[in-house]
Amino acid sequence: MTTHAIRRTGAPVAEPAVPGSRRALRFVRETGAVDLPAAERAVAQLLRALGRDPADPRLADTPRRVADTLAELLTGRPFELTTFPNDGGYDELVVATGIPVRSLCEHHLLPFTGVAAIGYLPGERILGLSKLARVLESFARDLQVQERLTRQVADWLRDHLAPRGVGVVITAEHQCMTLRGVRATGSRTVTSALHGVLREDARSRQEFLALAGTAPTGTAA
């Protein structure tokens, strides 16, 4: 087993997978150290600045809870990227849909949540299916914008799985757009990132987007 770090920028640091038997690479995202006591103090200060009294018994545990919550949402979990040789020569799309997306908007520190579809056209190796969701979760536990999150997942899979093509579609609701500000209740944002055959070949792209649930209806491939 090899340990690699994913840089904060999402830049890959491991070599693409090569033929062989089951392979597991362990990844840990470096998302920055969290100083919990300092975060707790800062939340108490924020409450004071907002005209609330952190000494009020009702709020006594709130700074700790908020600090814990943010630390949890911003800390990536280590995971193993497990791949297997594509012995059967599977040459059709593999698409996982309905993958939950939970992240924090870097502008307002409010959640954006939704679903992702992640797919790839296998090359010499296939991926343990759960890893599609794990890669996404790893990048989502950060201060993000949806476009970057989408792109990071697609780039990472391209660079580490070496598939013939990869595609990511995220549909999410941003609370900074629905709860406050413009209060566009019910609005959703859709972003996509495509590489390889899924970007270059119109039929493959159409097939992926149809499986991902975002293709325009009635469009011939």
Ligand SMILES: Nc1nc2c(ncn2[C@@H]2O[C@H](COP(=O)(O)OP(=O)(O)OP(=O)(O)O)[C@@H](O)[C@H]2O)c(=O)[nH]1
């Ligand atoms: N491109 C992009 N924008 C985002 C995302 N999440 C939030 N935003 C937007 O970031 C922008 C920040 O704009 P500002 O004008 O600086 O902030 P603001 O005054 O709070 O803007 P309003 O939300 O319009 O009230 C807003 O338009 C948000 O909707 C995201 O994932 N991607």
Ligand SMILES: [Zn+2]
């Ligand atoms: Zn926002």
